[in-house]
Amino acid sequence: MREHRVGTQEEFQAAREELLVQEKELTRRGDELAQKRRDLPWVRVEKDYRFETEGGTAALADLFAGCSQLLVYHFMFGPPYEAGCPVCSSIADTLDPNAVHLKARDVTLICSSRAPVDKLLAYRERMGWSFDWVCAGGSDFHRDLGFQYTEEELAPFLRGGIPATVSQMAEACGTDVLGYVSEGPGLSCYALSEGTVYRTYVTTARGLEPAMAYYGLLDRAPLGRHEEGEEAHWLRRHDEYEET
Secondary structure (H helix, E strand, C coil): CCCCCCCCHHHHHHHHHHHHHHHHHHHHHHHHHHHHHHCCCCEECCCCCEEEECCEEEEHHHHHCCCCEEEEEECCCCCCCCCCCHHHHHHHHHHHHHHHHHHCCCEEEEEEECCCHHHHHHHHHHHCCCCEEEECCCCCHHHHCCCECCHHHHHHHHHCCCCHHHHHHHHHCCCCHHHHHCECCEEEEEEEECCEEEEEEEECHHHHHHHCHHHHHHCCCCCCCCCCCCCCCCCCCCCCCCCC
């Protein structure tokens, strides 16, 4: 562990109280941004997306499952993958136990990927999750939201130096780099009103961190995320960590 300044309890308390003022400011700012998200204009979903589910083919409106709100996590599990993305899998570990609490607030939470539904359900069983998982591989659902890319679009990235973590994740998913980065993670949100589906919010990248609870906890640990300079990503599927 790196060396760190050591002080008295009085010094700690004074610094902690100063930091608390800033933390409260950040919390209030977060509340303001949450309201701005809710105030965004809704967009009517015009396209007739179809999904393969555990119970057969379904429309987007069917995925609400009796609720008026729907959250869809776009899970990186493309057709050539043999297993889901480890990072998306770590997110799903957080999503799964929260689904029941969201349901109590009129929100259905599901995951959507482009791999065949049988492959998704088999992986879900391995991971011990219970959320509904649908296959959007026969539609432009992921593509229209910016979570699916063509080889032509990826060409500049593929011509450059491929980060070691990308190669690592591709290998962990049982595919090559192109197959891996053709998929992207994201969260899209919907409302169902009088039979019409509206898109209300979309985010990706660090916008997904609320679903990565371990980062918020690591930010409060003495060493923080401690990822600087690491060539390989530390994240693994929860059944792949070595016991110590």
